[in-house]
Amino acid sequence: MRDYQVRRLTSVSAAQIQELAALLVDCVQGGASVSFMLPLGMDKALAFWRGVADGVERCERALIVAEDASGILGTVQLVLAQPDNQPHRADVSKMLVLRRARRRGLGEALMQHAEQVARDCGKWLLVLDTASADAERLYERQGWLRVGVVPDYALMPDGALCATTFYYRKLEPLALDNPVWSALGSGHRAMAQRNGLAARYPRDVSPLVGLREPSPQAFADLRAMVEVDEEVWLLTSNPLELPPEWELARVRYIDQMVYAGQGRAQPVAHAAPLLELGSDDVPDMIALAAETKPGPFVQKTITMGRYLGVRAAGGSLSAMSGTRMALGEFTEISAVCTSPAARGAGHARALMLTLMAQIQASGKTPFLHVKTENGAKQVYEKLGFVVRREICFSVIRRIA
Template identity: 45%
Template structure:
């Protein structure tokens, strides 16, 4: 792995963040009267909202901004180190950009891209699969935590990988935790049974990913507790949470209940370098 990555900051703000929101006189987090159950309705501060069109090409903009220190691409292409993520991005899908991407990869390496439109892949590349995903933004949230999640770190990665293997929420690699803050819920005996965390980081936008719960512990609201804590933490630093979900995935109902709404369809393309 690239030298120095292991000690990189693991939060979008560059320093540890508390589980509860930070509320100050500068209006970093706006609070309005909530529903009849007297819960607060949290919203991101509109004044800091960056261009939402950056979310049409989120991997590119993440690696050109907040995650620039992780970029190991070349020229017109960006990508994460293999131990962190197989994500790659292009400013525009030109032959020159694909050539730069190929030059940054070993033959046979696989990468994944998020694009606004279906990707026109050069014929020498092999497309492994494509899928439409719904990109959802959380513009407000009524947080509902019955259990306070715990912070997860490198010492927890082996358990996190085992939970991902058992639940298949999407890619999570040995160093993915470098990308942002991860939270989990443990049983009284100490077993990790649910988790989620931050992945792509853009100015004013933070992606939530790896949402999963051990099948034996589903139906207890653990995912909602973790998501509520992550959303509050992201709002607290003046950012807006977003995520990607399969159009036919049952978890979409949970995300909508927490305040996420579909922004647009994003195209996932997984392909192999010649």
């Protein structure tokens, strides 16, 4: 059991800068090749960490620390600010652990947390280099791939030349860990409303919004796009820490499921025809969604993808389903719903199989979200879906 915690600092206090400077000095005195030479004084170390703190405030860097009651024991950084043609990449930098705190798993814990922060920030390619054999063993245990060695790359703190070894790690499938942000930056880019670290669908399309990362700056960017008292929906890896301008209306975990069946889905013959739904069907679709509550469905939700439905003999819409978020290699199936009077006729299964086959024909993989206790989850499992992960669903309201 860990006797320390690992967390991301979204701002850095003067006291924390002091601790980080002492950590840097300790590591350099111990021979770490991290860009500094001996003797390293506190003034230079403090100046370095003040610069890092400025980068954290500008969301150019993510700073992760391991700490216990005595203070900061270790740290690692993600350099998030990259060239325009490399928005998916981050560099891992300055992995430092106090000499007295080593052999307690801090390095592994810091790297694991850094990978999750990278995912939350929309990064799926990480790059680093190291001159330490111990660090090489750590990275390789965690799945990092060695690129190669550059001889005489830098100086050790005592002035001796040393080589460095470059590694990289791909964090795929990143898109599913931050699905709304990913969709609004890829398959639904054309309909996205964006502001800095935040993006949203138009209000008449969906209440879903995405953040590159759940940082104070991202919430400030989102606030500029949301009216006071408006509620928006988020899907995130972890529960949100909200700034004071926001309040939490609802929160729960739901299951994210991905199709993992063998081969292509095969549509089945169905007694009722599966109809392509269009703009004329929207009033009936909104009414069915209001009755069955499969998720948000408003006037222009239909523009997010393709929707199919089944109508009863009298013309009423009995069941529907469609595609919603489109991101990279994945397409979401959503709004799977059947009116109570029409349940048991196999409508949902027929609709699902047809949509799954269409998604696969386009070279994509189907996925969906479902409440853990929803009986439909068993239907999805029989169709070949498996739970990939729990994901946090939050409804938040702007209050100021």
